[in-house]
Amino acid sequence: MNKITLIATAAMGIESLVAKEVKDLGYDNIQVDNGKVTFEADVSAICRSNLWLRTADRVKLKVGEFRATTFDELFEKTKALPWGDFIPENGEFPVIGKSVKSKLYSVSDCQAIVKKAVVEKLSQHYKRTTWFEENGPFFRIEIALLKDIATLTIDTSGTGLHKRGYRADQGEAPLKETLAATLVLLTNWNADKPFVDPFCGSGTIPIEAALIGQNIAPGFNREFVSENWDWIGRKSWEKAFQEAEDLAKYDQPLDITGSDIDHRMVEMAKGNAFEAGLGEMIQFKQMQVKDFTTKKEYGVMVGNPPYGERIGEKKAVETMYEQMGKAFAPLDTWSIYILTSHPDFEKLYGRPATKKRKLFNGFIRTDYYQYWGKRPPKN
Incomplete structure (x- = not known):
């Protein structure tokens, strides 16, 4: 696995600051959008960006992006993605989702379809006919639809990056x-x-x-969920x-x-x-x-x-x-x-x-x- 695409999510208004942090880590080919900064890097960037990004909310691995206006389209295009490159045979992979200004507006239906498509792809990849036990490392998949463009990611951070691990106590309205x-x-x-x-x-x-x-x-x-992913090492x-x-x-x-x-x-x-x-x-x-x-x-x-x-x-x-x-x-x-x-x-x-x-x-x-x-x- 030479190059991967990562998305550093950000609060509205500070995307340029997150992009500067990404650039300072030595990564280029950076794209800045509302609420996120996308960049290409090698696998070690998952470790380094989670450790170093001070202003990003979390780091997600982008598995694929495509247009989808029907459930069939969502299923087939999701299934075509290389899920077996990332999720092991015993991996636990719940699916969360969101939909904004898209024809596929039922988030629960989109989650179910993505889950089914990933299961079918992994069944082919691992040559299995039985159900996956999902008792291994954790891979949270997200289906995000915006104006009929579906983006499929796996969260690499686990707990949000604002959780540094030092705040043992806090007041009523703590600043992130x-x-x-x-x-x-x-x-x-x-x-x-x-x-x-x-x-x-x-x-x-x-x-x-x-x-x-x-x-x-x-x-x-602190710890990160992707520390348990074998393909990172x-x-x-x-x-x-x-x-x-x-x-x-x-x-x-x-x-x-x-x-x-x-x-x-x-x-x-x-x-x-x-x-x-x-x-x-x-x-x-x-x-x-x-x-x-x-x-x-x-x-x-x-x-x-x-x-x-x-x-x-x-x-x-x-x-x-x-x-x-x-x-x-x-x-x-x-x-x-x-x-x-x-x-x-x-x-x-x-x-x-x-x-x-x-x-x-x-x-x-x-x-x-x-x-x-x-x-x-x-x-």
Whole structure:
């Protein structure tokens, strides 16, 4: 198996960031579409992309793509694909599906037809007449129909890539690790600059910043479903994990601080940072945002404050945005990045953003307000 096609799925609005990560891993022939980045690579890319992609939701192996407007067409074209190249005789292969703007709109029927077609193909491949026991490695097949184009994939990640393995505890509305990494990567921060999150919650943004700062692969502390696939091979995974270990910069000093008004969240953040192996790298403290001061210069601040969407919260949140604007006003060398869904944030904060970018926090449409500080003097 020389070349395979992989799809890195992404939240709306950050596809270009995922594409950059894919390119930085050394892969080209990249195609960017809504919610996904498709690229060609060798088999080892399954290991490397799962380990390294910070902003993608999951990595899928593309088995085939074709037009299908009838169930017969879906069955025959699915059956024609090389399923035996990927799924072993004892493989477990459930089928999930979705359909958007397609004639074949019954997802359950499409799932059943794809399952039947794969079974028939594997029966031919393995020369079997009896039912498959499906008690071996796991291969989740997805049939995705969009405007009558059927895309058939196998999930290589298992649990979504946002599950890094370090978050032992979390608050009520935790920020996904992939979005936290996105917020950091969209700034001008590097490991030589101070970094602050004044609304750290369970610590996700500071932890993701530390992983980026020390070039630690985000998937280093977790497992992936495709680690059990024989055709990839244990050696490929071992090589990918060794590469991640070799590229990590554990000696890189970091100046990262997270603070929160709630002392329980601060303790939770400390625990999560230790779980990530970064307990000594990040400082956490209890503090109200209005009390923030620093003598450091040319730092980067990233915050995901409350949005005021709950009944009774709005006025308190608006007051806090005003206080935040006053507290941050003296920080003219700092670049400040704030994510919120509040439409009047700039007015409450006291000044317009240098730039803003639309992002989705789950299903909430938000804006990422960017205030760029002065550039450091050239030596």
